[in-house]
Amino acid sequence: MSRPSNAGGWLKGTTVRKGGTAVTNSHSTRPNTPQVQSTSLTAFSGVKDTSGRTTEYFSMDDQCPVCKSDRYLNPKLRLLVSACYHKMCESCIDRLFTLGPAPCPICQKILRKLAFTPQTFEDLTVEKEVKVRRRIAKDFNKRREDFPDLRSYNDYLEEVEDITFNLINDLDVAETEARIERYRKENSTLIELNVRREEQYVQALKDQEEQDRLEREHRALEARKEEELEREEKEKDRREIIDRLETSTKDAVKVIAKSRAEANKRSSARTAATALAKSSAQLLRSRAAQSTTVPDVPHVPLQDDWYTYEDMYTLRDNYDDIYSEAVREDREGIMRAGGYRVQEAWDRAVRSAVTALFLPPLSGVSQSDITSGAPQSILTST
């Protein structure tokens, strides 16, 4: 990865490779690999990990490039990153920016105290890229469904990537910003819509998780109940055997064998019943893993080529039709309220008039065929 030219040589000097090459470093008994610590800084916009927490980058070799104090001198040293992606320690920030906006000691860009953020990644170019991408993703949130074909979607992704690259590497910043602004104006409604869709999706995921959790609990409860039931049943069986042995005059071995068989039958019936009620999560997984040998095909609105004889007539909006006069007048509005359309009747009448006009007459069939089988063939061919 190429570093931006304005990142400065100091960056290379102070960053440590993750995994720590300097294990032999003498100044610490603690492991030298970069560590992360949770932060509770307010107004922190750092990168969140999967658990939703933010973690701050932290290394034993940290040194403030401005005042040159390091972790050895100041164990509480904390480096923050400026808007121009330069690091400095908290005390330098306090010293330089408490009295209002001031130039960055490294690149002279005017900075404010509030614009410093904790560092998440070891490499500041990554930090910058993440920030740029997050900003871009906020506006450029179109989805595959928003495009008519794959081609235009790919073009769009390409454009987004171009803009991102420009911003990361500070190429044509003014022009790129203008491009973003233009895009935002043109697509404001769609952006809004996609934001909402995203929210809905997140909500749906959350609901799903909640449901899964409930289901798991439910299953655990069920299993516990099951066990309880089984235990009770066994106890009952045992008592029953004793009772029977007491009252019956039959051979003891036979009585026991008979009760055992009954108990077995009952328990197997129960397991059969529970086997049917498999958990839906399991089923969903098996469903997803189902063979994909038959690909799903896109929907085709009308699959058959149906000849409607539309070239043989044109339906007019209105006809002078005495039979439907009352219907068309519809004084009480019940035709409209009921959804009856007189146009459909006209369409049917006109189409029936032309249907099968040029069908060749039946030939080569004997008289008996016509009486028995023919009516069917006429119907199917119309």
Added chain:
Amino acid sequence: MDAVERANAERQKRWVKDQKIGEGTYAVVYRGREASTSKKVAIKKIKVGQFKDGLDMSAVREVKYLRELHHQNIIELMDVFSSKTNLNLVLEFLDSDLEIIIKDRTLVFLPADIKSWMAMTFHGLEFCHRNFILHRDLKPNNLLIAFNGQLKLADFGLARDFADPGYKMTCQVITRWYRPPELLFGCRYYGTGVDIWSVGCIFAELMLRTPYLPGESDMDQLKTVFRALGTPTEEDWPGHTKLPDYVPVGQFPRTPLRDLFTAASGDALSLLSRCLTYEPRRRVSAREALHHPYFTSLPYPTHPSKLPKPVSAQSRPLEEVDGNVQLSASGPGVKAAPPNRLKRKLSSPIDGLRPLARKLDFGQAL
């Protein structure tokens, strides 16, 4: 023997009747096969003798429309023949129906599965409407599923062609939970919108895995509908207060569908709301629905062969054709709209999976 009789005898020979698999009020369904190919079929024997006025209306309707409709999403009527005084319909043999699948809690639906079923339903319905036929009894247990996963519209016992202008149609059609409000208000002039409403209810049921609008009586059905979708205003549905059986059933606020269908995509809800629109003319047509973005957006509809189906459907010979049994049993029952149809018939195979029904089975076996 005249030509007609001879032809009938020939036809009869083509089919072999096996065991009886179900009985409805006006028909008995047998499992059968084609004599030459031993292809499985269902044979529906319609009892003619016991009706004073001749053949039952639903049998006439079924033959009349199924004879003409040939589409991959509509059940195929393969042959009709008579034996003694009975009429026999030879129908395609189908494994299960959508109701069995919805009720089978061991099956998991992906959004793409629902899309696939909806697409097939609309394909079949569009074909009916294109041929000027209203189905008038769409519900999950009339949507049968073939072994290859294809969904097929069945039970044309209540179907009819579009009425000519000014001719009344009956409003006592469609199973209550799937009946649109205009029929509940006693409207006698209606159109394709009635089927679309039913499809909307089925769509919702597929997402919820439980009937969406389960009213306990016709009156309660209206209340249930309004509670779910808000009481319509004159603006939502012009003229509905003039319908013959209109009665105010109370004011309910409109709640967004999103509140109930939390996991559905925006496209799905858009199509659902277009199906469950109060004014029938503003409801989506089957053809428009097929062009709705819901069907073209990702994910693609699941290929029919991969759709979930009851695992044990093949291993339970007696209940396999249950769809067809239901088909014969429900036709006339619905037409009369008996007061208590809240509980659906308990004869579907899914009930066989439940512990209670299992116990009963054991009892009979012993």
